[in-house]
Amino acid sequence: MNTIVALEVSDVRFPTSRQLDGSDAMNPDPDYSAAYVVLRTAEGEEGHGFVFTIGRGNDIQCAAIASLTEQVVGRDVEALCGDLGAFSRQLSADSQLRWLGPEKGVMHMAVGAVVNAAWDLAAKRAGKPLWRLLAEMTPEQLVDLVDWRYLTDALTREEALELLRASETGRTERTGRLRGEGYPSYTTTPGWLGYDDAKLARLCEQAVADGFDLIKLKVGGDVTDDVRRLGIAREAVGPDVRIAVDANQRWDVDEAIPWLRKLEPFDPWWIEEPTSPDDVLGHAAIRRAISPMRVATGEHVHNRVMFKQLLQAGAIDVLQLDATRVAGINEHVAILLLAAKFDVPVCPHAGGVGLCELVQHLSMFDYVAVSGSMVDRTIEHVDHLHEHFVHPVRMRANRYLPSESPGMSAEILPESRLRFRYPEGAAWDIPT
Amino acid sequence: MNTIVALEVSDVRFPTSRQLDGSDAMNPDPDYSAAYVVLRTAEGEEGHGFVFTIGRGNDIQCAAIASLTEQVVGRDVEALCGDLGAFSRQLSADSQLRWLGPEKGVMHMAVGAVVNAAWDLAAKRAGKPLWRLLAEMTPEQLVDLVDWRYLTDALTREEALELLRASETGRTERTGRLRGEGYPSYTTTPGWLGYDDAKLARLCEQAVADGFDLIKLKVGGDVTDDVRRLGIAREAVGPDVRIAVDANQRWDVDEAIPWLRKLEPFDPWWIEEPTSPDDVLGHAAIRRAISPMRVATGEHVHNRVMFKQLLQAGAIDVLQLDATRVAGINEHVAILLLAAKFDVPVCPHAGGVGLCELVQHLSMFDYVAVSGSMVDRTIEHVDHLHEHFVHPVRMRANRYLPSESPGMSAEILPESRLRFRYPEGAAWDIPT
Numbered sequence: 001m002n003t004i005v006a007l008e009v010s011d012v013r014f015p016t017s018r019q020l021d022g023s024d025a026m027n028p029d030p031d032y033s034a035a036y037v038v039l040r041t042a043e044g045e046e047g048h049g050f051v052f053t054i055g056r057g058n059d060i061q062c063a064a065i066a067s068l069t070e071q072v073v074g075r076d077v078e079a080l081c082g083d084l085g086a087f088s089r090q091l092s093a094d095s096q097l098r099w100l101g102p103e104k105g106v107m108h109m110a111v112g113a114v115v116n117a118a119w120d121l122a123a124k125r126a127g128k129p130l131w132r133l134l135a136e137m138t139p140e141q142l143v144d145l146v147d148w149r150y151l152t153d154a155l156t157r158e159e160a161l162e163l164l165r166a167s168e169t170g171r172t173e174r175t176g177r178l179r180g181e182g183y184p185s186y187t188t189t190p191g192w193l194g195y196d197d198a199k200l201a202r203l204c205e206q207a208v209a210d211g212f213d214l215i216k217l218k219v220g221g222d223v224t225d226d227v228r229r230l231g232i233a234r235e236a237v238g239p240d241v242r243i244a245v246d247a248n249q250r251w252d253v254d255e256a257i258p259w260l261r262k263l264e265p266f267d268p269w270w271i272e273e274p275t276s277p278d279d280v281l282g283h284a285a286i287r288r289a290i291s292p293m294r295v296a297t298g299e300h301v302h303n304r305v306m307f308k309q310l311l312q313a314g315a316i317d318v319l320q321l322d323a324t325r326v327a328g329i330n331e332h333v334a335i336l337l338l339a340a341k342f343d344v345p346v347c348p349h350a351g352g353v354g355l356c357e358l359v360q361h362l363s364m365f366d367y368v369a370v371s372g373s374m375v376d377r378t379i380e381h382v383d384h385l386h387e388h389f390v391h392p393v394r395m396r397a398n399r400y401l402p403s404e405s406p407g408m409s410a411e412i413l414p415e416s417r418l419r420f421r422y423p424e425g426a427a428w429d430i431p432t
Numbered sequence: 433m434n435t436i437v438a439l440e441v442s443d444v445r446f447p448t449s450r451q452l453d454g455s456d457a458m459n460p461d462p463d464y465s466a467a468y469v470v471l472r473t474a475e476g477e478e479g480h481g482f483v484f485t486i487g488r489g490n491d492i493q494c495a496a497i498a499s500l501t502e503q504v505v506g507r508d509v510e511a512l513c514g515d516l517g518a519f520s521r522q523l524s525a526d527s528q529l530r531w532l533g534p535e536k537g538v539m540h541m542a543v544g545a546v547v548n549a550a551w552d553l554a555a556k557r558a559g560k561p562l563w564r565l566l567a568e569m570t571p572e573q574l575v576d577l578v579d580w581r582y583l584t585d586a587l588t589r590e591e592a593l594e595l596l597r598a599s600e601t602g603r604t605e606r607t608g609r610l611r612g613e614g615y616p617s618y619t620t621t622p623g624w625l626g627y628d629d630a631k632l633a634r635l636c637e638q639a640v641a642d643g644f645d646l647i648k649l650k651v652g653g654d655v656t657d658d659v660r661r662l663g664i665a666r667e668a669v670g671p672d673v674r675i676a677v678d679a680n681q682r683w684d685v686d687e688a689i690p691w692l693r694k695l696e697p698f699d700p701w702w703i704e705e706p707t708s709p710d711d712v713l714g715h716a717a718i719r720r721a722i723s724p725m726r727v728a729t730g731e732h733v734h735n736r737v738m739f740k741q742l743l744q745a746g747a748i749d750v751l752q753l754d755a756t757r758v759a760g761i762n763e764h765v766a767i768l769l770l771a772a773k774f775d776v777p778v779c780p781h782a783g784g785v786g787l788c789e790l791v792q793h794l795s796m797f798d799y800v801a802v803s804g805s806m807v808d809r810t811i812e813h814v815d816h817l818h819e820h821f822v823h824p825v826r827m828r829a830n831r832y833l834p835s836e837s838p839g840m841s842a843e844i845l846p847e848s849r850l851r852f853r854y855p856e857g858a859a860w861d862i863p864t
Contacts, residue, residue, distance in 0.1 A: 027531070053532060056528035056529050057528060060539070063495045095486070096461075096486050096489060097489045104710070105540070106496070106532050106538040107537060108537070149684065150684055150707060151684070153685035252582055253585035276534075276582040278735065278741075279740075280713070281712070281745060303710065305710040
């Protein structure tokens with residue numbers, strides 16, 4: 001019997017705060033990090049997964065992942081990969097660890113990392129990129145992946161089955177189109193708050209030259225600055241390129257509304273994270289007040305129950321799932337199904353460390369087998385840290401080309417894991 | 433200058449799973465635990481705080497608390513205790529650690545433990561029990577404790593000031609009444625799922641003999657069992673003693689409603705945690721469907737933004753805050769103010785390790801200085817583990833007598849901390 005023989009955790013941190021890459025209104029100095037896990041099998045296979053964090057606390061995230069060792073080591077690999085629905089439900093259901101959430105924060109993300117490492121392993125064993133492994137499952141197999149608890153007032157297993165069966169037709173054609181055209185993306189590279197006006201203008205022009213038709217700017221620090229920066233960006237990109245804005249949770253509900261009205265002349269494509277990610281009713285109130293401007297959120301939305309409510313309340317126009325915020329692929333399948341039911345496009349959050357690498361699989365699976373559409377769908381793209389991945393994303397102009405490598409694209413190069421290991425790695429020897 | 437010289441963390445676990453104390457539909461075998469913190473000052477003072485967990489993962493919680501060391505050690509004690517609002521906001525605002533929530537789960541509870549240890553220290557220095565320290569603050573001082581971010585669409589600083597000023601009259605009289613009569617409580621001791629029918633009946637009768645007029649039963653495992661057990665309890669206590677039921681998040685929305693209708697003949701006083709604590713809209717839907725039965729939740733509600741929405745949505749009749757789930761006393765003050773604004777009674781969750789000890793201070797402060805009422809208010813009481821506390825709760829029949837000892841009553845006896853320290857303590861040597 002081939003079993004899981006080890007769950008290895010490492011604390012990997014990139015000193016990105018030295019350049020102000022990734023600076024926004026809530027996160028002035030992130031060190032992009034990965035709480036990284038490798039599952040090893042007796043036969044020498046590996047499954048890789050991680051949680052993205054922004055520096056301090058990555059060690060706590062690592063400890064949470066390590067706490068799942070006992071539940072994973074010793075398992076039969078064949079059985080595990082054959083029923084990832086059960087595996088995922090078991091990890092989330094440990095009653096003592098569940099208390100630390102429940103289903104939120106450090107412990108929930110730890111489950112996600114381990115579940116994703118198991119998916120990486122399963123996809124490698126199947127010799128398929130994850131998006132294709134998922135997209136080739138039957139509707140019955142897909143609904144079995146989901147933990148339906150707390151969802152059935154919005155979406156039942158049977159409704160999900162119907163929805164998946166309806167999009168079974170055309171899977172082959174859509175897979176072909178995806179391989180030919182790739183999947184749309186947008187760029188946040190120009191828009192970090194830490195960049196000066198000249199750099200902003202230059203990077204906006206560069207983004208258009210690179211083929212992007214949607215860029216994103218961080219806002220929420222100071223309204224005068226936001227108006228000026230949006231003006232610069234609009235002038236740089238012209239009237240036809242869309243500009244989304246991202247407030248990173250800076251505002252109260254009654255503060256967001258007048259602030260956003262001042263940005264309306266620049267025709268923002270969506271307003272991202274106007275307030276607390278927990279505030280379903282707040283997002284709904286903002287959306288009602290600023291319509292037809294569109295509201296987006298999701299990168300900090302902690303589980304399927306919260307996404308369910310955002311959809312039920314009509315709080316969002318765009319659902320931005322994050323690859324490592326929830327309990328892994330299984331919960332993502334639930335979220336994609338909910339979004340499809342409510343006909344809200346999914347435009348994943350990415351950037352950070354490896355989020356682009358992971359999340360492409362979800363959007364591509366969504367296109368082939370769930371929503372069946374690329375209309376108004378786009379994946380965030382930030383051009384940072386891809387060089388550390390064994391299978392980095394492949395871009396053609398503004399399109400993600402689908403990964404053809406077996407697995408989930410989660411693997412960081414061994415030499416990078418060593419160099420950026422915190423605090424022992426050579427990268428952390430440099431005086432800051 | 434007197435400074436904080438150490439933040440010491442210890443992993444304390446009581447092997448309660450050996451007796452099935454605390455067993456419920458979601459938590460079959462808890463080992464009641466405390467992720468325990470002591471702040472030490474240069475002058476030898478101590479502030480104690482903790483997060484309650486149910487066993488595995490208490491080490492992760494300890495690691496999260498320890499991660500705050502750098503932000504605390506070296507601080508001026510006078511300045512810290514003089515502006516606990518600023519202290520609490522600073523701990524929550526560390527942008528890198530905030531990413532691990534934000535404001536939820538392990539990291540948020542860690543902030544709560546440290547904030548509460550600071551309050552314990554401040555109350556000891558003032559020579560007052562915490563409830564009295566709070567109840568003697570001016571309305572201005574109290575509103576300065578709160579992080580108003582994300583609250584102002586439901587309650588502004590100015591509204592809170594008005595509310596507190598209105599209840600300033602009568603503080604002295606209510607303090608006197610509290611000392612004379614104590615504060616009402618109810619007991620969960622009879623109702624754990626792990627107990628057999630005979631033990632249930634015997635403990636119900638004992639509860640009435642002990643003076644309780646409200647008991648609570650765990651439900652949600654099996655509807656036939658629930659009906660039988662509620663019947664036994666109702667017969668044991670008679671028609672005049674109230675029986676609350678607690679489902680510990682077992683149901684989906686559409687499952688809760690018919691199940692609860694079967695319990696209606698036994699006249700439940702409230703229905704606690706019918707579904708996911710994250711499901712604001714779900715609680716609202718259940719409440720609408722089962723009215724006039726009353727809905728309660730809160731022990732797993734992770735922050736003030738969630739409580740705000742439960743109140744805005746009309747989702748609850750009873751707000752059950754938990755002493756260690758949120759970011760400490762400062763966030764509790766926000767929650768008590770929200771509850772007062774929406775006129776919903778606060779009936780704290782307690783039990784576990786030391787939750788009764790902590791939470792009495794909040795209810796008593798609420799009575800004296802916020803809501804000004806004990807009507808339909810009651811604190812959970814479970815008769816477990818009090819013997820490990822330096823200042824255990826003092827009961828007279830079903831009433832909590834107010835603590836008169838300086839501090840927050842959080843301190844566990846040094847010998848208990850040693851004996852139950854995990855895994856080194858002598859209590860963990862016994863083969864299980």
